[in-house]
Amino acid sequence: AQSVSQHNHHVILSEAASLELGCNYSYGGTVNLFWYVQYPGQHLQLLLKYFSGDPLVKGIKGFEAEFIKSKFSFNLRKPSVQWSDTAEYFCAVNAHFQKLVFGTGTRLLVSP
Amino acid sequence: EPEVTQTPSHQVTQMGQEVILRCVPISNHLYFYWYRQILGQKVEFLVSFYNNEISEKSEIFDDQFSVERPDGSNFTLKIRSTKLEDSAMYFCASRGEGTPAIVAGANVLTFGAGSRLTVL
Numbered sequence: 001a002q003s004v005s006q007h008n009h010h011v012i013l014s015e016a017a018s019l020e021l022g023c024n025y026s027y028g029g030t031v032n033l034f035w036y037v038q039y040p041g042q043h044l045q046l047l048l049k050y051f052s053g054d055p056l057v058k059g060i061k062g063f064e065a066e067f068i069k070s071k072f073s074f075n076l077r078k079p080s081v082q083w084s085d086t087a088e089y090f091c092a093v094n095a096h097f098q099k100l101v102f103g104t105g106t107r108l109l110v111s112p
Numbered sequence: 113e114p115e116v117t118q119t120p121s122h123q124v125t126q127m128g129q130e131v132i133l134r135c136v137p138i139s140n141h142l143y144f145y146w147y148r149q150i151l152g153q154k155v156e157f158l159v160s161f162y163n164n165e166i167s168e169k170s171e172i173f174d175d176q177f178s179v180e181r182p183d184g185s186n187f188t189l190k191i192r193s194t195k196l197e198d199s200a201m202y203f204c205a206s207r208g209e210g211t212p213a214i215v216a217g218a219n220v221l222t223f224g225a226g227s228r229l230t231v232l
Contacts (some may be wrong), residue, residue: 049220099157
């Protein structure tokens with residue numbers, strides 16, 4: 001069965017700081033990888049996804065993630081965070097056309 | 113941009129009452145899902161639905177839960193006799209058919225805004 005680990009539960013940063021949120025998964029086969037964001041009071045939104053090809057994926061709002069197959073990782077990065085990036089970030093994994101499995105989420109607070 | 117819509121946005125109910133949460137998936141999508149998120153916890157899979165039947169369900173999805181696609185557009189989640197621990201945000205999601213290489217957005221779940229259920 002697939003599982004997803006997000007090691008940072010709470011992250012507090014100042015504006016303009018760089019961000020990296022860890023995500024590791026366990027699954028032996030080919031997977032699709034996602035980062036979803038949930039802004040306060042809003043629904044889950046897709047930030048970026050990886051299916052195949054270039055392991056460095058660029059998403060919306062300046063976010064990117066790198067798939068490192070040997071490490072079973074898909075860390076999310078942003079060079080310079082803004083106050084508006086305050087949200088909860090969920091890493092998710094699925095094998096092709098199977099259910100999406102979410103990590104526990106990382107709550108990011110960006111102070112102005 | 114197509115959306116998944118959910119109603120109600122918030123429902124408060126008494127323990128033991130039946131609740132129906134409604135979802136209108138994106139019109140050309142064929143796979144439907146319910147997830148839930150208990151406050152402060154992770155998003156958990158409940159059930160997936162395809163071709164008018166349940167394709168997978170989690171341990172959470174016991175006999176108190178049921179899903180239905182009554183009219184070809186709505187996708188409902190029913191909880192027969194609610195318990196306090198059913199209090200959560202319930203998310204509906206849908207996706208299209210096909211492989212990602214062929215169909216843009218295939219295998220990507222689009223989520224609704226959620227229905228917050230409070231059981232007293």
